[in-house]
Amino acid sequence: MDQYTLNLLVVGASFALYIGIAIWARAGSTSEFYAAGRGVHPVINGMATGADWMSAASFISMAGLIAAVGYDNSTYLMGWTGGFVLLAMLLAPYLRKFGKYTVPEFIGDRFYSPTARMVAVVCLIVASVTYVIGQMTGVGVAFSRFLEVKSSTGLYIGAAIVFMYAVLGGMKGITYTQVAQYCVLILAYSIPAIFISLQLTGTFLPQIGLFSEHTASGQPLLVKLDQIVTDLGFSSYTGHHQSTLDMFLFTMSLMIGTAGLPHVIVRFFTVPKVADARYSAGWALVFIAILYTTAPAVGAMARLNLLNTISDNGAQPDGIDYAGRPDWMKNWEVTGLLKFEDKNGDGKIQFYNDKSEAFAATATEKGWAGSELTVNNDIMVLANPEIANLPGWVVALVAAGGLAAALSTAAGLLLAISSAISHDLIKGQLNPNISEKGELLAARISMAVAIAVATWLGLNPPGFAAQTVALAFGIAAASLFPALMMGIFSKRINNKGAVWGMLSGLIFTLVYIFVYKGWFFVPGTNQLPDNAANWIFGISPLSIGSVGAVVNFAVAYVVSSATDEPPVEVQDLVESIRIPKGAGAATGH
Amino acid sequence: MADKSSSNAYWAANVRLIMINLIIWFVVSFGFGILLRPMLSGIAVGGTDLGFWFAQQGSIFVFMIQIFVYAMMMNKLDAEHGVEE
Numbered sequence: 001m002d003q004y005t006l007n008l009l010v011v012g013a014s015f016a017l018y019i020g021i022a023i024w025a026r027a028g029s030t031s032e033f034y035a036a037g038r039g040v041h042p043v044i045n046g047m048a049t050g051a052d053w054m055s056a057a058s059f060i061s062m063a064g065l066i067a068a069v070g071y072d073n074s075t076y077l078m079g080w081t082g083g084f085v086l087l088a089m090l091l092a093p094y095l096r097k098f099g100k101y102t103v104p105e106f107i108g109d110r111f112y113s114p115t116a117r118m119v120a121v122v123c124l125i126v127a128s129v130t131y132v133i134g135q136m137t138g139v140g141v142a143f144s145r146f147l148e149v150k151s152s153t154g155l156y157i158g159a160a161i162v163f164m165y166a167v168l169g170g171m172k173g174i175t176y177t178q179v180a181q182y183c184v185l186i187l188a189y190s191i192p193a194i195f196i197s198l199q200l201t202g203t204f205l206p207q208i209g210l211f212s213e214h215t216a217s218g219q220p221l222l223v224k225l226d227q228i229v230t231d232l233g234f235s236s237y238t239g240h241h242q243s244t245l246d247m248f249l250f251t252m253s254l255m256i257g258t259a260g261l262p263h264v265i266v267r268f269f270t271v272p273k274v275a276d277a278r279y280s281a282g283w284a285l286v287f288i289a290i291l292y293t294t295a296p297a298v299g300a301m302a303r304l305n306l307l308n309t310i311s312d313n314g315a316q317p318d319g320i321d322y323a324g325r326p327d328w329m330k331n332w333e334v335t336g337l338l339k340f341e342d343k344n345g346d347g348k349i350q351f352y353n354d355k356s357e358a359f360a361a362t363a364t365e366k367g368w369a370g371s372e373l374t375v376n377n378d379i380m381v382l383a384n385p386e387i388a389n390l391p392g393w394v395v396a397l398v399a400a401g402g403l404a405a406a407l408s409t410a411a412g413l414l415l416a417i418s419s420a421i422s423h424d425l426i427k428g429q430l431n432p433n434i435s436e437k438g439e440l441l442a443a444r445i446s447m448a449v450a451i452a453v454a455t456w457l458g459l460n461p462p463g464f465a466a467q468t469v470a471l472a473f474g475i476a477a478a479s480l481f482p483a484l485m486m487g488i489f490s491k492r493i494n495n496k497g498a499v500w501g502m503l504s505g506l507i508f509t510l511v512y513i514f515v516y517k518g519w520f521f522v523p524g525t526n527q528l529p530d531n532a533a534n535w536i537f538g539i540s541p542l543s544i545g546s547v548g549a550v551v552n553f554a555v556a557y558v559v560s561s562a563t564d565e566p567p568v569e570v571q572d573l574v575e576s577i578r579i580p581k582g583a584g585a586a587t588g589h
Numbered sequence: 590m591a592d593k594s595s596s597n598a599y600w601a602a603n604v605r606l607i608m609i610n611l612i613i614w615f616v617v618s619f620g621f622g623i624l625l626r627p628m629l630s631g632i633a634v635g636g637t638d639l640g641f642w643f644a645q646q647g648s649i650f651v652f653m654i655q656i657f658v659y660a661m662m663m664n665k666l667d668a669e670h671g672v673e674e
Contacts, residue, residue, distance in 0.1 A: 066645075074644035078618045081649045085614045088656045089607045093663075207646060211635025220636025238637040240626065247623055273674045275664055282656035289649050296645040489604075578600050579672040 003392050007146045010396035011403060014184050015161055018177045018407075022165030025173045030436055033170030033443050034101040034419050035269045040175055042276040046283025048178035049267045051185065051408035053080075053258075053288060055131070056138030057468070058295075059185055059405035064377025067299035070229075070237035074296075075247055079254025081285060081292055086259035086481075088281030092268040094488045094577045096277040101269065103262040103416075103480065104424045110487040112570055113495035117428060119502050121420050123479045124262045127472040128413045129457070131263075133465040135410035136458025139403060145335055145382070146399035152459055158407060159455040166411050167447050171270060174411045181404035186290055188401025191394055192384040193294045196301050199388055206297035214304070216313065225304050232307070232352040233359025237300065243538040253545035257473030260481030263409075263416040274580035302380035305387050310351050310373070318366065319349035328386035337376035337383075344369035351375075414454060418446035463521040470513050470542050478505035478548025486556055491574045493556050494566045501556025509548035513541040599670040606662060610655055618648040 027033040040048070058080070066073045098106050104124060108117025136155060143154020165173035190206075197209030201221055214221040226236045235241045258264065267284075268277045309329075312320050322340060332338040340349060344367060351373040353359055382402070385394040422443040427434055434442065457465070464471060479502040486493040486501070493501075514520065516530040528534045530541065539547065565571075576582070621629060626640025634642040667673035 071641055071644060074622060074641075077645055078622055078648050081652055082614060082618050085610070085652050085655055089610060089659055210645075211637075211642065222636035222641075224636075238641050244623060248619060251619065251623070275660065275667065275674065278656070278660035278663060282653065282660055285649075285653050285656060289653055293646050293649055575596065578603075579596055579670075580667055580674050581672045583674055 001392070003395060004148065006392045006396040007399050010393065011147065011400045014180075014400045014404065017180050018161055019164055021176045021180060022168050022173050025165070025169045025176045027168070027170040027172045027440070030101070030423075030440050030443065032172045033440055034415075034423065035266070036170075036172040036175045038270055038272055040270040040272075042271050042280035043283050044179055045175070045267060045271050045276075045280045046285075047182045047287050048175045048270075049264065049280070049284035050287030050291075051178040051182035051404070052267055052412035053264055053284070053409070054185065054291060054405055055409035056135050056142075056402065056406035058291065059189065060138065060142075060378050060381050060402055063295045063298040063302065064380035065299075066296050067303040067380045068377050069235070069241075070300075071240055072242045072247065075251045075254065077292055077296060079251045080258055081288060082251070082255040083258025084281050084285040084288070086255060087264070087268070088278055088285075090485050091259060091265060091481075091488070092277045092281050093274045093580070095265060095484070096268050096271065097274050097577045097580060097583045099583060101266075102419050102423050103265055103484070104420055105428065107480075107483055107487065107498070108424070108428065110570065110573065111483075111493075111495045111498040112567065113499060114429065116483070116495060116499050116502070117424060119499060119506075120480065120483070121424050123475050123502070123506065124420050125417060127261065127475045127480075128263060128417045129454070130464055130471040131261075131468050132410055132413040132417070132454045133457045133461055134468050135406045135413065136454050137461055137465070138406035139410070140458060142399060142402040142406065146396075146402075155455060155458050158403065158410075159451055159458075162407055162411050162414065163448065163451050166414055166451065167444050170443065170447070171266075171415055174415055175270060177411065178408045181408040182287060184397075184404040185401040185408075186287070188397040188404070189291050189298075189381075190294060191397065192388060192390060193298050193301075195390055195394075196305070196384060196388045197297060200301050200304065206301070207293045210297040210300055221300065221304065225300055228304065228307050228311075233356040233362070234353045237303075243532065246532075246535075246538050246540055246543050249539055249543035249546050253473055253477045253543050254469075256481045256549055257477035257545055260476035260479075260484065261472065262420075262476075262480065263412040265484075266416060266419070267412070274583050298384065299380060302384055302387070306375070306380075307351070309387070310349050316348070318346070318368075319351065319372075322347055322349055325349065326387075328383055331386065332379055332383050337379045339374040341372055341374075343372050349373055410454065414447060414450045418443060418450045421446040421450070463518075463523065467513075467517065467521060470517065474509045474513060474542075474545035474548065475506060477545030478509040478552055479503075482549050482552040482556065486553070488574070488577060491571045492565055493560045494563055496563050497556040497558075497560030500559045501552040504555040505548040505552030508551045509544050512544045512548075516541045595670055596672065599666065599672055602666055602670075603663065606659065606666070610659055613651065613655060617643055617651045622648050 031037050062076055104117045104120035107120040139158035140151035140155040143149055144151040165177045193206040197203050197206040201209040201212040202215050203209035203212045214224045217224050222238055226238055230236050271277050271280050310319055350368045352371050354371040426442050427439050483498050483502050515527045518525040532538055622644035629639040632639040
């Protein structure tokens with residue numbers, strides 16, 4: 001059976017499974033549509049949260065990001081997992097106790113302010129829409145690479161699948177498809193990683209393989225990797241090369257951004273009890289950690305494999321002959337993820353750091369005229385099975401895994417967006433007397449419209465589409481997380497404090513991003529060049545969310561202290577969300 | 590609410606537990622993984638040092654253990670103060 005047929009079979013089987021779940025898990029009420037009837041087992045919810053959280057970026061790009069620079073990009077690993085500690089202790093149990101359906105609804109009730117609720121709705125929509133575009137383009141790209149269809153066709157197919165289970169089943173359908181998608185994506189990620197770890201280190205678990213001996217050289221894997229990359233003029237893999245302050249703030253922004261992202265928070269509304277919400281966050285992190293502790297091993301091993309392939313394990317220091325390159329390089333050149341340009345015309349592949357001034361003299365001496373291979377980071381995961389000579393079904397599984405990661409996150413985001421529209425805007429503002437049936441219909445229509453808009457944006461990605469980390473995490477960190485936390489941990493923060501706090505954090509963060517990235521990301525409208533020399537105290541626009549959060553906390557505290565304290569019923573609300581007792585009654589169904 | 594003082598004690602105990610956990614959370618990631626890494630460079634782990642291990646793996650393991658321990662201790666605390674569901 002050829003590779004194309006295999007890919008088609010495996011991806012087709014996974015899609016048939018998702019559709020089967022869609023038909024089985026239909027939602028009959030708003031409680032089922034928004035919160036899966038609050039009957040999801042904490043372990044199952046943990047697994048669904050894992051798929052909800054791990055996006056196309058986690059699956060396809062993260063290992064490559066780590067591979068490219070090594071230690072300095074540990075920020076992603078710590079940042080995207082550490083947020084779950086905050087979620088488990090500072091937000092999830094209390095918001096579950098609150099017992100309503102959306103994040104803006106809590107902000108609106110706790111700060112007794114429709115304005116606060118609307119600010120939260122706007123933040124939610126901007127963050128989630130930016131995030132969802134990346135997933136939709138990810139679906140298109142995965143289709144075009146593995147199934148040889150146009151990426152627009154792939155996008156339509158992906159959107160149709162999401163439409164089936166999200167519109168019919170709402171949170172209920174999404175939950176059970178996410179469980180299936182988690183299983184697909186974690187198998188697709190682990191199997192190639194285990195084989196590569198066995199090949200390079202003889203160790204079964206990649207987590208241990210990363211810190212084991214590289215069998216071929218007899219040196220520890222990381223020592224070998226450090227030596228090879230520094231010999232080619234790159235910075236050492238395990239060394240610390242970037243600003244410590246920026247690394248600190250970036251990690252913090254990712255952590256509090258993770259905790260403040262609405263599509264993750266609402267997953268914890270689906271479990272039966274407050275105690276379940278706490279455990280469920282632990283399970284979510286276990287399922288996420290299986291991938292997140294594998295990723296650094298995949299990154300290091302894939303980079304070592306790539307460099308060893310190009311130098312034929314050091315036997316050809318000037319690079320292997322281009323004509324005799326392995327088949328997987330040919331395959332990935334077709335996709336454009338790998339590009340070769342013979343700059344010095346010697347027919348061999350030289351791959352080194354041509355930006356390093358210190359290495360320039362060595363390169364000239366060797367007769368090298370610039371690095372000849374352009375490598376897209378995503379290849380570290382996508383081409384892994386081929387580099388390791390794994391059977392065709394593993395390649396097909398990686399295709400299905402990438403699609404599962406993108407679709408599961410897209411569905412979670414679309415639910416957060418459509419609930420904000422049907423529950424916060426329509427039921428909360430425009431038509432408070434809408435019936436249960438009417439709201440369920442409104443929720444389904446909002447979901448259908450959100451899918452259509454996301455598909456259109458996926459086909460015509462706007463300038464801000466590539467700014468998921470800056471926009472989604474920046475906004476969640478600077479506006480939503482502080483407001484939620486203060487709403488639970490302080491009885492003194494009032495409506496004015498919350499609104500001014502959220503707006504100051506948001507505007508501060510956006511202005512800092514726009515100054516370097518362009519106003520509304522329009523190219524050429526930035527006041528300062530986006531590089532470390534121009535950043536204030538070396539803080540990159542991606543890391544500014546955590547500073548925005550501090551601004552939010554400070555403004556909210558000062559404004560609240562200068563104005564009246566919240567009414568008694570609001571203080572009672574805070575008292576009641578702090579204790580688990582009575583969570584069942586609060587859901588009101 | 591007759592049990593106001595009990596619920597205040599419950600909340601204070603919860604906040605104390607969270608503070609301890611956030612200190613651990615901070616020390617393993619921002620501490621061992623970033624700020625204190627130079628001080629730990631003498632401790633070798635599989636071809637590199639302890640700080641690298643904490644940054645790429647160790648902190649994630651600690652995070653997981655923390656959440657489960659917190660959830661268990663809170664169940665106990667809920668029962669002690671009679672606020673469990």
